[in-house]
Amino acid sequence: MILSTSVKFLRLARLPIRNLHQGRLPSARLFTGNQANFVLESLDNRELIRVHGSEVVPFLQGLVTNDVSKIGSDDGPASIYAHFLNKGGRVLFDTIIYRTNSPDTLLVECDREAASDLRRHLRLYRVRRRIEVDSVDDEYTTWVILNPKTAPSTPTSSNAEIFVVPDPRLHALGTRILAPADMSRTQLAKCFTASGTATTPTAESNYQLLRYTLGVGEGSRELPPGKCFPLEANVDYLNGVSFQKGCYVGQELTARIHHSGVVRKRYMPIRLTAQLDASSSHDVTSVAGAKVGQVFGSAGNYGVALLRIEKALNGPPLTVDGERCFTGRPEWWPEDLTRKHRQAFVE
Structure with missing residues (x-):
């Protein structure tokens, strides 16, 4: 520019x-x-x-x-x-x-x-x-x-x-x-x-x-310090990482995860059927009771959650605090995912 x-x-x-x-x-x-x-x-x-x-x-x-x-x-x-x-x-x-x-x-x-x-x-x-x-x-x-x-x-x-x-x-x-x-x-x-x-x-x-409907986390409440990896926070899909630059703090593991192509959890949008207490996090579980992820921010009937991709997209129905919730693959995620990344979705 x-x-x-x-x-x-x-x-x-x-x-x-x-x-x-x-x-x-x-x-x-x-x-x-x-x-x-x-x-x-x-x-x-x-x-x-x-x-x-x-x-x-x-x-x-x-x-x-x-x-x-x-x-x-x-x-x-x-x-x-x-x-x-x-x-x-x-x-x-x-x-x-x-x-x-x-x-x-x-x-x-x-x-x-x-x-x-x-x-x-x-x-x-x-x-x-x-x-x-x-x-x-x-x-x-x-x-x-x-x-x-x-x-x-x-x-x-x-x-x-x-x-x-x-x-x-x-x-x-x-x-x-x-x-x-x-x-x-x-x-x-x-x-x-x-x-x-x-x-x-x-x-x-x-x-x-708007951020919640897109599935974009922001700030220390939604991205708690030391809790998630940058690729889980979609930094690669949000134009926030270079894999060609030199070393930086935390670079080794970031590059290793990227080249392995295995990112099993990512921040995703979530639609709620009941409003949540926005001051605390909430677990997302399947109807069978298995933990799928965690909601880190919500407003009205929308929120952003760190979810296990395969279980969230292809598993049984999801709930938060006993109430049904829904998620989906964000439209802004790249279509041309590498073979390794596609494989990670179904592992």
Whole structure:
């Protein structure tokens, strides 16, 4: 994706922003949306961390699953999805990493509840590198634009102060927006009038519910640190891992699982017939009582669960807390699964 250098963050240019060292976020290539209405929602559970230093790209390259050098190049994408893993190859943090106009500065979006732990994790691994790690939560907020009824086009903004980029995981997840923290929802909505009318999220139309209908887990509650492997969290299907890059923490086991082709559990969407207590996890079992997986997040009659693929898709009916539930193979899973991966489904 070719990034325009003409679009500037005016606010950063006129204020001595602490933490960003006058860095500016680049504009992603924009495509005009054609929807009359779209949902504009503030992601209050997400936080931005600034990672700054002359070695920022090789530093993060050794810590995350994806190839950070892609956003370090001028013709690279504006953002990438990536996981931080522990030494045992299990997921610690799911993140979106954004480039800025400064080659020495990257922004890392993560779950707010895990932000302090991620900053501690980054500082632990910087060793002798001159890398600065701090929050820019007081300067920028994360928003999302989506239209649950159709796959959204990336909308056009009339304001050079905000950063607009398609979600790097799935097109259906909408558009990520990084906006100045002091910009109100009304002010932000006016920036997208050329693309349609911004509407507020509702119980039937919001980002969390959209993720659940797609089967995409996000954040420390749905992806508990140290509990699952990145391929179980669909990092390979969500454009979040590179199997060609060099070593990183947890890489050995991730590569071994990938090349074996055996991933028996994955996060999948689940439809419920009775609402669950969203503050706790719930076991998914067959009608015979065998455990098939676990629900890690739910809203209304939808949720996201880590399930044993073969039993979930080809086994007996499923239940949660004694009530029937349903799942299916997500449409965004690739059709051309390798022979090994297909075999894993029936083992």
